[in-house]
Amino acid sequence: MDGLTSEFDTGTAVAARPGEPGTWDAELGEGWRIGGGVNGGLLLALVGRALGQELGATEERAAHQDPLAISAYYLTPGVPGPATVRTEVVRRGRAVSTAQASLLQPGPDGADVERVRVLATYGDLAGLDGDASTTATPPVLPPPEQCVSAAQAPPDFLKHASLLQRLDLRLDPATTGWAVGRPSGTGVIRGWLRMADGREPDPLLLLLAVDALPPVAFELGLPGWTPTLELTAHMRARPAPGWLRVNLTSRTMSGGYLEEDAEVWDSEGRLVALSRQLARATSPKPA
Known part of the structure; x- marks a missing residue:
């Protein structure tokens, strides 16, 4: 910067x-x-x-x-x-x-x-940085240049999302079927994330990262807005400079409510943040 x-x-x-x-x-x-x-x-x-x-x-x-x-x-x-x-x-x-x-x-x-x-x-x-063990593994993604830029999102989505202009977000093509009307139904969205102006990640920026990708409900075939009711995030380490990898998953929807789990990995392959949120699936907004 x-x-x-x-x-x-x-x-x-x-x-x-x-x-x-x-x-x-x-x-x-x-x-x-x-x-x-x-x-x-x-x-x-x-x-x-x-x-x-x-x-x-x-x-x-x-x-x-x-x-x-x-x-x-x-x-x-x-x-x-x-x-x-x-x-x-x-x-x-x-x-x-x-x-x-x-x-x-x-x-x-x-x-x-x-x-x-x-x-x-x-x-x-800083006092927690050091050796860590986890059974989680970083998401496997194509290189950023082979992923789908957020700027390529449907115009109807972009006009409601000035946030995306602040981000350099590259989504795994395997998790963007929702953007062309063919959601996979797997409940997974993953991609690369960094700030468009080059600001490097830190613990505060991780709080944005856990809620920066399109809602995983889109890939479940639920195209309406998905307001968050509650979100809990855990920061595990200070992230290294460079791209973040973010993996979103959802396994359960009941009564119109679903959970969305996020994992954030830094450029050194460390799990630096996790979150879970409860969100409400809604009907699509009118154009």
């Missing part, structure tokens, strides 16, 4: 409100929309930034600025415009700290409307 501020850092910026401890001002940008609202991963990363700043170093404790586990309940859609994050430290420990936060925006009558409520455990991922 050569010292320039990335779109992601601008889009998740928070500023402490003078005289109001635990209150952070922010602006949700028009460029992060997906469907009718701002992308849920962007909202999570913005709240995550506020929590990391709230849990900075004190005279008694080292900084706990990395999310280790973070759970978000999406109450109402975030929309472009001013926003407020209110944070509260629940417990500040030596190895980890726990805090909660709410993201709010002014409603039509001027009263605050809560968009997202978060409970999170923070620590220092």
